[in-house]
Amino acid sequence: MPETPGAGTDRLMELLSVSLGAYYGDFTVAAAAEGLTASQGKTLSVLRRGPSAMRALATTLACDASNMTGIIDRLEKRSLVRREPSPVDRRVKNVLLTADGERAVDAIRAGMRTTLAGLETLDDADRDVLAGLLERVFAVPDAEPVTGGRTP
């Protein structure tokens, strides 16, 4: 039972700030090597998981829907993504990655050498532990208490 909630939190917040800052810097440099901005790279990364409507994309990227138009415009001009009208709702447009877009995402990931090198220093067990902790802290692990579940 931690007596002082938030006691060791300050140090971890600082460490997260530095760590994720390093990750973000690495990502930005790798994206720039492909001639892409961080936002463009992030957009492509999200689309790597599958097609998405403009609105959903904006929600995922936590930006206003009006931004997506410009970002997707520029990516489409470079043939990295493609807009496609939804078959079920004529208002929505789905965005999908082209083959070139997939290649770009992979190139960015492969170009994150600092981060990759850092991860290589961990063995499989450590990776599992880190993954588990990150999931608990950030993935908000279906935190809702199951209806009717026990509350000791």
Place this chain on the structure above:
Amino acid sequence: MPETPGAGTDRLMELLSVSLGAYYGDFTVAAAAEGLTASQGKTLSVLRRGPSAMRALATTLACDASNMTGIIDRLEKRSLVRREPSPVDRRVKNVLLTADGERAVDAIRAGMRTTLAGLETLDDADRDVLAGLLERVFAVPDAEPVTGGRTP
């Protein structure tokens, strides 16, 4: 001995990407609550560790020196930072946080409720483990092999 280097790396990279997105989103919202952009908030956070010359600040924030002029201009206009000529080199200007600037940084950190809540789910032991792993992966643990060090 990991037979397949990079095997479990993909999943971790994906997880880091999601974690960073969550952290950064939380930070951006908390900064916006103070009327600050993410870049401004990041700049203030860096200055929380101590004063810094314009050039050093740009290096830390991984952006061009010319950007800092505008960012610091806007922060200074709001009395969150102050420029001060260096006593030792008349070319350099040191930037320091004002009392209001310190308050703003603290408010941002306190406003990152999602991240703080996530960290609260960890007990002290877990926090130590996470901190240790992050340091190993990102802090670039003086990776250079000590000259003359053993290479088993």
Place this chain on the structure above:
DNA sequence: TATTGTTATACTCTATAACTATA
């Protein structure tokens, strides 16, 4: 000569508001 900070420029990102075409 090299470096620090700044300016000028151009492009991208970002949110707000208003518009259109659907639903």
Place this chain on the structure above:
DNA sequence: TATAGTTATAGAGTATAACAATA
């Protein structure tokens, strides 16, 4: 009426190139 995507606009971030002051 409500929603998806777009446009217009304005402010902020970003890199490049050029500059003055200083080292």
